Amino acid sequence: MxxxxxxxxxxxxxxxxxxxxxxxxxxxxxxxxxxxxxxxKYPTVKTLARLKHEYLIRPNFNYQSLGALTAGVAREIRNPFKCINNYPETSVKLTEELLEGFDQITECL
Incomplete structure (x- = not known):
């Protein structure tokens, strides 16, 4: 160490x-x-300024929201098939609604 x-x-x-x-x-x-x-060993002024800026903004960083975002992304990565599994159900419902709309339109004609 x-x-x-x-x-x-x-x-x-x-x-x-x-x-x-x-x-x-x-x-x-x-x-x-x-x-x-x-x-x-001898950093540039630009490099030192960037490092100082990172140090100054660190206390204002919202770690709680970053944690929630990271957890959400990890959950989606672990379960990518959720949206695929829900797609057939949703598409069937949307197709039924679309057909009902076509039936209503044809009745009006």
Missing amino acids: QIFGEYQISDTLHEGFKTVLYQGEKLNQKSSIILKLLKA
Whole structure:
């Protein structure tokens, strides 16, 4: 396990072109954290500005709605045949309604 300052790294979550995401814990508090570190020894001003912007918007991020959205997507991925199974029933009902409408139109003629 690596140690960065007062953080002990337990896992690498993602390695991008300019950054690396680590999962770990703060040594004196044993609290779980995620660290995002820049790969470049001398990053550009643009890269630093983007990282600062990510840091500033993080507290305003709505994690609860993201969790609900993720759960909904996962549910749809796990059960893709639900809409396929419901399609025949729905199409039969719509066809019956369409035929009733045609019958009413022909009666009026």
